[in-house]
Each structure stands twice: as structure tokens, then as C-alpha cells.
Amino acid sequence: MYEIKHAADLAESIRLLVVSAPMVAAKAKAGHFVVVRNGETGERIPLTIADYDREQGTITLVIQSVGKSSSEICELKAGDAFTDVLGPLGHATHIDRVGTVVCVAGGVGVAPVYPIARAFKEAGNKLISVIGARSKDLIFFQTEMEAVSDAVHYTTDDGSYGLHGFVTDAVRNIVDGGEKVSEVVAIGPLPMMRAVADLTRGYGIPTVVSLNALMVDGTGMCGGCRVTVGGETKFSCVDGPDFDGHQVDFAELLRRQNRFGEEEKMAYDRHRKEGHKCRIR
Amino acid sequence: MSDKVKMREQSPAERIRNFNEVPYGYDEREAVQEASRCLGCKKRPCAQGCPVEVDIPDFIARIKAEDFTGAAEVIKRKNSLPAICGRVCPQESQCEALCVLGRKGEPVAIGRLERFVADYEREHRSSDAAVVPAAGNKTKVAVVGSGPAGLTAAADLALMGYEVVLFEALHAPGGVLRYGIPEFRLPKAILDEEVGYIRSLGVDLQYNMLVGATLSIEELFADGYKAVFIGTGAGLPYFLGIPGENLNGVYSANEFLTRVNLMRAYRFPEYDTPVRIGRHVAVVGGGNVAMDAARTALRLGAERVSIVYRRAWEEMPAREEEKHHGREEGIDFKLLNNPVAILGDDKGWVEGMECVRMELGEPDESGRRRPVVIKGSEYVLDVDTVVVAVGQGPNPLLIQSTGGLETNRRGNITADPETMATSIPGVYAGGDIVTGAATVIAAMGAGKIAARNMDAYLKGV
Ligand SMILES: Cc1cc2nc3c(=O)[nH]c(=O)nc-3n(C[C@H](O)[C@H](O)[C@H](O)COP(=O)(O)OP(=O)(O)OC[C@H]3O[C@@H](n4cnc5c(N)ncnc54)[C@H](O)[C@@H]3O)c2cc1C
Ligand SMILES: Cc1cc2nc3c(=O)[nH]c(=O)nc-3n(C[C@H](O)[C@H](O)[C@H](O)COP(=O)(O)OP(=O)(O)OC[C@H]3O[C@@H](n4cnc5c(N)ncnc54)[C@H](O)[C@@H]3O)c2cc1C
Ligand code: SF4
Ligand code: SF4
Ligand code: FES
Numbered sequence: 001m002y003e004i005k006h007a008a009d010l011a012e013s014i015r016l017l018v019v020s021a022p023m024v025a026a027k028a029k030a031g032h033f034v035v036v037r038n039g040e041t042g043e044r045i046p047l048t049i050a051d052y053d054r055e056q057g058t059i060t061l062v063i064q065s066v067g068k069s070s071s072e073i074c075e076l077k078a079g080d081a082f083t084d085v086l087g088p089l090g091h092a093t094h095i096d097r098v099g100t101v102v103c104v105a106g107g108v109g110v111a112p113v114y115p116i117a118r119a120f121k122e123a124g125n126k127l128i129s130v131i132g133a134r135s136k137d138l139i140f141f142q143t144e145m146e147a148v149s150d151a152v153h154y155t156t157d158d159g160s161y162g163l164h165g166f167v168t169d170a171v172r173n174i175v176d177g178g179e180k181v182s183e184v185v186a187i188g189p190l191p192m193m194r195a196v197a198d199l200t201r202g203y204g205i206p207t208v209v210s211l212n213a214l215m216v217d218g219t220g221m222c223g224g225c226r227v228t229v230g231g232e233t234k235f236s237c238v239d240g241p242d243f244d245g246h247q248v249d250f251a252e253l254l255r256r257q258n259r260f261g262e263e264e265k266m267a268y269d270r271h272r273k274e275g276h277k278c279r280i281r
Numbered sequence: 282m283s284d285k286v287k288m289r290e291q292s293p294a295e296r297i298r299n300f301n302e303v304p305y306g307y308d309e310r311e312a313v314q315e316a317s318r319c320l321g322c323k324k325r326p327c328a329q330g331c332p333v334e335v336d337i338p339d340f341i342a343r344i345k346a347e348d349f350t351g352a353a354e355v356i357k358r359k360n361s362l363p364a365i366c367g368r369v370c371p372q373e374s375q376c377e378a379l380c381v382l383g384r385k386g387e388p389v390a391i392g393r394l395e396r397f398v399a400d401y402e403r404e405h406r407s408s409d410a411a412v413v414p415a416a417g418n419k420t421k422v423a424v425v426g427s428g429p430a431g432l433t434a435a436a437d438l439a440l441m442g443y444e445v446v447l448f449e450a451l452h453a454p455g456g457v458l459r460y461g462i463p464e465f466r467l468p469k470a471i472l473d474e475e476v477g478y479i480r481s482l483g484v485d486l487q488y489n490m491l492v493g494a495t496l497s498i499e500e501l502f503a504d505g506y507k508a509v510f511i512g513t514g515a516g517l518p519y520f521l522g523i524p525g526e527n528l529n530g531v532y533s534a535n536e537f538l539t540r541v542n543l544m545r546a547y548r549f550p551e552y553d554t555p556v557r558i559g560r561h562v563a564v565v566g567g568g569n570v571a572m573d574a575a576r577t578a579l580r581l582g583a584e585r586v587s588i589v590y591r592r593a594w595e596e597m598p599a600r601e602e603e604k605h606h607g608r609e610e611g612i613d614f615k616l617l618n619n620p621v622a623i624l625g626d627d628k629g630w631v632e633g634m635e636c637v638r639m640e641l642g643e644p645d646e647s648g649r650r651r652p653v654v655i656k657g658s659e660y661v662l663d664v665d666t667v668v669v670a671v672g673q674g675p676n677p678l679l680i681q682s683t684g685g686l687e688t689n690r691r692g693n694i695t696a697d698p699e700t701m702a703t704s705i706p707g708v709y710a711g712g713d714i715v716t717g718a719a720t721v722i723a724a725m726g727a728g729k730i731a732a733r734n735m736d737a738y739l740k741g742v
Contacts, residue, residue, distance in 0.1 A: 023490075023495050023496065024495065027494070027495065027496075037452055041545075041551060041552045041553060042553050043544065043553040043554045044452075044544070044554075068553060069553055083452070084452040084488065084489050085489060086450065086452070086489040086491060086495070087491075087494065087495065088494060088495075089491070089494060216536060216539055216540060216544070216554075217450075217451065217539065219450050219451075219491055219516075219676070219678065220516070220517060220676050220677075220678060221460075221516040221517070221518070221535055221539070221676065222518065222533060222535045222536035222539050223518045223520070223533040223535060223536055224532070224533070224536040226527055227527075228527060233520065233526070233527065238678060252527055252629070255529055255628070255629035256527065256529060256629075258529070259529045259530075259557065260555040260557060262557075263549065263550075263555035263557060264555065266550060267549070267550045267553065267555070270550055
């Protein structure tokens, strides 16, 4: 069992879990992810490693509740445990000294962006971060991100904090303001990653996105996570999850993301109806 | 000469509505009757056909004498997974192919008898293990992958007294026996029992251990393991490379079967993993994998399931029994047909599959007549789900992370067929990762040979 050492709410329906998984922590690098299973009837859920502590043997996960499995995971407390944690999976993000790097995070994407931003900073890059959320109270990891960034730009959809607009507006301002950006890393909802990639394509700035395709095993065995990149089929779990944002077929991926939409909705509705009953422990 | 004793099974109409096992197995009387057909040949031709060297005439003689526990002991000396082999071995091309009775009539039903003995032993098991491991020698050995190859190597090494740790990437043991072969052909409770037996021999099974990511072969040696067996299987699904393969509604057989078997999507929403099955399902391929996918789709409620295969019936590599079962269950066999494109609607869901008809031309290198396209025979098959079951290759993850491990052109690990030794001293490999997708029993045979040679290597012979 993989015990949860610490749990906290970061924002509405966003939860942080520090999980004991010494062998994963020992190997984890920025960009890696794990597959977890919560309970014997649980699904295998991919989650990015948002941080790790090799000495304590723990990894940090940040989860947004979007459906049945993620909301059940968000209900876990310190002392509970995951049935399974497999990892570290995928290729670590390629970190190099390239000059100026802009890390763009949308919503819960701040969690996976954080270790990448830190690694780029440690490699000697100038690091500018852009954090976008629907509104102010959904922003988290602010202290962490500011500690590893030379500058942080905030955007909110409702204008309650930072720039009133989307992360793309902030990126455009940075580039148009004369910053010579060598690389952009964008992680967040698919439409956001697509918008950032479309923008930076125009500027000719290399852009890495981290794809969250639906997965089962996470080891290259099922092919369920396939995406088209540069006209070729790739398995995001083993070939990625990082890919060249300018080459990804986002339209296809968005469609594939919805393959089980009806079933997911059914499970979630059922969970919400029955959820309270089973939470009386 | 009498015919072989029939095995009772669920009727097709009944079984396509459930995931319960299809055949019921022999009862004691039927088993004794079938065993009585065996001539107890001195030369033991049948035994030559068994890769794990089961002493076939001996266990059958025990059944004849109604000593079923004794029969189990005889089998378990050589085979740690008899209830599984009795169910999924392609006996017709293994042991039963060499039975002398087969020359004039039907061979002895060795597989069914093995299944009977294993089931009997499981149901009547006393607390004592049938076979006792040798006294421990405290040498640590590692086995990677808990498919039939890994399980067999681990069991044999444990029986020799080694301290065996078995590392498995998934959260449950068995490899294809778990995620590929469906419940109605191999109940998971039986797999659990046989794996439980292997653990009772002292094998320490560790899950969520992706060797090549969580830990490396090099680290295993650094941690004090003296030898390693790699049995990681052929887990990488191949696709057809035709347009439309990434449409919603197209699965690899691995994804489809993993969702249903490992993750139990057939019990969704009690289990969280979903699977979506359409009205009309096309399964592309003609092996055991295709047959399992098709019969699973039927049980999940598809109205029509078609197998689309580019060669003829005789050439379908699936086990005879399963082809026969599939036909009884009403699978529509579109033989000498080949898909050329999968068609999608404006939302990205499958709405048809364009196929061509084939005819048999000249024999190819394999001696089978090569299927060639009939010009102008294109047509669209009305389907909303496609399962691609055209084979699997070696997963490159472990290989890429292990320096010095030689592979062949297709990416399979190169191992000496006599010893299963790889290019790295102390590292052995066997099963699908070496041969490419083959059979349960071939994988087990490789695990057995490897265990024997690892022992010799460790003793410095
Ligand atoms: C490599 C990788 C890393 C990820 N890291 C994180 C992370 O750090 N934190 C986090 O909160 N989430 C992360 N995700 C997404 C997370 O796995 C999904 O949100 C989760 O599986 C949803 O399960 P559910 O049953 O709660 O929702 P479902 O009921 O399955 O789905 C609800 C909604 O979420 C969408 N969804 C389902 N699965 C995914 C998915 N894999 N990716 C994106 N959307 C999905 C569905 O399309 C649907 O709209 C990651 C995904 C991948 C592939
Ligand atoms: C659907 C289907 C039906 C079949 N039906 C039959 C049949 O009826 N009769 C028959 O004889 N054969 C059948 N076969 C073929 C047979 O199952 C295989 O040949 C056999 O399972 C191969 O055994 P293996 O031990 O080499 O590998 P596998 O059974 O593939 O097991 C490999 C194991 O290694 C694990 N693994 C992989 N990589 C790593 C890693 N890096 N670290 C740790 N663990 C890892 C995998 O998760 C898996 O558990 C079928 C195959 C399929 C797919
Ligand atoms: S293990 Fe397979 S090949 Fe060997 S005797 Fe049993 S059924 Fe025959
Ligand atoms: S060859 Fe057939 S008849 Fe002879 S011992 Fe073997 S099973 Fe019996
Ligand atoms: S999740 Fe199965 S291959 Fe990527």
C-alpha cells in the first residue's frame, strides 16, 4: 500500500496529496507521471509527479476533481492509502540551458509545470512563468512558482487577478514586449495548449506540451493513449507525455478524450447520488 | 476404438449472455473413462509434445486407478500451472498431436484430463503442498514479468531452493493470462489459485514494478540478485496502418481486452473502468486474440460481431476449439476479406470499414497460399466498433534501458535456444519476448529451460 502522508486542499476541487512511494521518488524527474489505483474496483488514473522528496520517499500529486475517480481521490485523507502507484512513467522533460524559457500553466497545470520550471531555472535559464485560472481563488502554488521564476504573470478569465484574459494574451505581451524567448512549455487543458501552440507557431518559438491522453496501463501495452504527432501515431505514455506542440493533432486528441463521455457521466452522476451514503465511515 | 469422452458445456444461446466458463470439465467418472482409453505406451510419444515435460502416461495411469491426488502430484512435479494448461494449451498441436491413438481415431484428451486433475486437486486440496521446495540456498534471483514464462521460471527456481522475487509492472499477476484471455475461457479465480500455489513455494511477487523505469536490471545485480530471468512478453500492439485507425471506436485488442479482463469493465459501473461496445463490431485478425475479442464483444451485448480475416478458415491460427466455439456462438466470419480504411462520421466516431475481398494465389514462403486482392471488390462493412487484433511485438521499454542486451531485427531479445542465456552474463530470457507472440506452453517451456540453466550458471557448472 502507498500511504498518504499529508493531504490538503489547494483551491476548490483541487487537492494535494503527499504519497509514500520510495522507489518512485528515488527515480522521479520533472515531467514524469505515475498511474495510481484507488481501491480494488478503481480505474488506473495517470497523474503527474508535481514534486518529490527522495529522502522522505514521497511524491506529491495534485488532483483536480473532474469525474468519479478524481473526486474519490480528492476525498482521501492523511493515513489513507492508494492501492497501487506505478512509476515513474514517461520521458522526463528535456531540460537544457537555452536562454529564456516561458512556462505556461493553465488551471491544475501549475502542478506539473512547477518541477519543470524549477529544473529549467536550476539549469541556468531565465524563467518567466504565466499562470492562468478561471478566477483568483483557483490559483495555487503561487509561492512555489515565484520562488523559481524571474517573473510571474497571472491571468484570470474573470479579471479577478492579474491580466483579465487568457494565458495566450500574457505570452503575446511577453514576446511583443521584446523578450527573446527560446522555448515555451505549456501544460493545462487541451484547448489551452492548442491555443498556446497556435500562437507560438506564428512566432517560430519551439513549444513543448504535455499531453493527457486517456490511458489504461501507462506502459505502452494498450495503445489507448495514441496521438498523432507530425502525421505519425505515437503512444503518449511511452513516447511522451511531452511532444512538440506544433506537430500535435489536437482536434483528434480532443475527440479521443471524449471516447467514454457517456459512461463517465453515468458513473459520476451515480457517484454523486450515492457518494454521501458510502462516506459515512 | 472408442471416441474421446465429450466435455459438457454451456449451450451457445446461454453462454453468450454471461462471462462464465464455457466447458464444465469432466467429472470423476468421465475422467476415469477417458483415462481408460490410454494405452500407456512404453515409448511415451505424447510426452515428447509437452514443452514442460509432463509425465503424461504416468498421470493418466493414476487417474485410471482413481488416485486423483497422486495424478496431481505427478503433474505438479513438472507443471506449476496445470489448471491453466489444461484449458488453454493448443493440445491438438502439442501432446495430443503425438498420441498414437490419433493415427487411427481421436487422441486421448490429455488436456481435458490435466484440467480435471488440477481442478480436483484444487477442490480437494489438503494443507500439504503437493511438491515441497528443496532446502533454501539463500541465493537471490529475480524474475521480470509474471506471465506464464516468468511464473514457471519463478516456480522452478523456488523448487530448487532459490530466493525468488518476481517483479510485475501491472497491479495483478499472470500477464496475458490476466489481461488477455477472457474469464469465460480462463476464470480469474483459477489463475489466482495457481499463482497462490507458486507463492506458497516461496516466490515473492511484487507489483507496480516496471523494470526499466522503477528499477533497472543493473540495479537488481547491485541489490544482490545473482541472476535475472526476463519474461516480459509481446505486449506492444500492432496496428494496420490504414486511414481512420485513431477514430473513436477503434481499439487495439490489448486495450479492449485489458479494459474488460484486467479492469473488469464488463462489470462497469461497479468497476470504474468503462468500455464502449457498439451495435456491430468488426474484429480484424484470425488468431486466439481475435477470437477472444470477438466472443467478448458478443458477451458485452453487440448485436453482430464479424471477424475480418484475410486468409481462409483452415489458416486461422486460433485454437480449433475456440474457432468452433466462435462459430457456434454466431460470430460472422468474413474470411478472405481485408480492411483498407476505417470511415468516420463528422464527430470522429467509426461508422464503417472499407474492405476488399481476397482470393488465394501462389504459396508464399510459409507454404500458405498468398491472399491477393480481387480487383474492384471494395465494399463498406457497416460497423461502429473495430478491434484490431493483428499481432503484438516486444515492448522496447526494458530493452532500451538495459545496455548490452542484444536483440534481433524485430526487437526480440536474442537468447540461446538451448539455455535461454542472453548476451549479458547471468541474464536469461524466454517466452514471447524472445520468440514473438507464441503460446502459453511454449513460454512455460522456455521458463523451465531457463531456470535449469540459471541453476547451472549459479552453481558455476
Ligand atoms: C500523463 C497525464 C498526467 C496527468 N496529470 C494530472 C494531474 O497531475 N492532475 C490532475 O488533476 N489530472 C491529471 N491528469 C488527468 C487525470 O488523469 C484525469 O483527470 C482523470 O483520469 C479523470 O478521471 P475521472 O474518472 O475523475 O474523470 P472521468 O469521469 O474519466 O472524466 C471526466 C472528464 O475528464 C476528462 N478526462 C478523463 N480522463 C482524462 C485525462 N486522462 N486527461 C484529461 N482529461 C481527462 C474526460 O474527458 C471528462 O471530460 C493527467 C493525465 C495524464 C494522461
Ligand atoms: C488474447 C490472447 C489470447 C491467447 N490465447 C492463447 C491460448 O488460448 N493458448 C495459448 O497457448 N496461447 C494463447 N495466447 C498467447 C499466450 O498468452 C502468450 O504466448 C503467453 O502469455 C506468453 O507468455 P509470456 O510469459 O512470454 O508473456 P506475457 O503473458 O505477455 O507476460 C508478460 C508479463 O510481463 C509484464 N511486463 C512487461 N514488461 C515489463 C517490465 N518492463 N517490467 C515488469 N514487468 C513487465 C507484463 O505486464 C506481463 O504481465 C493468447 C494471447 C492473447 C493476447
Ligand atoms: S501442459 Fe499442455 S502440452 Fe503439456 S501435457 Fe498439458 S496440455 Fe499437453
Ligand atoms: S501416446 Fe496416447 S495412448 Fe500412448 S501413452 Fe500417450 S496418451 Fe496414452
Ligand atoms: S496507456 Fe496503454 S499504451 Fe499508453
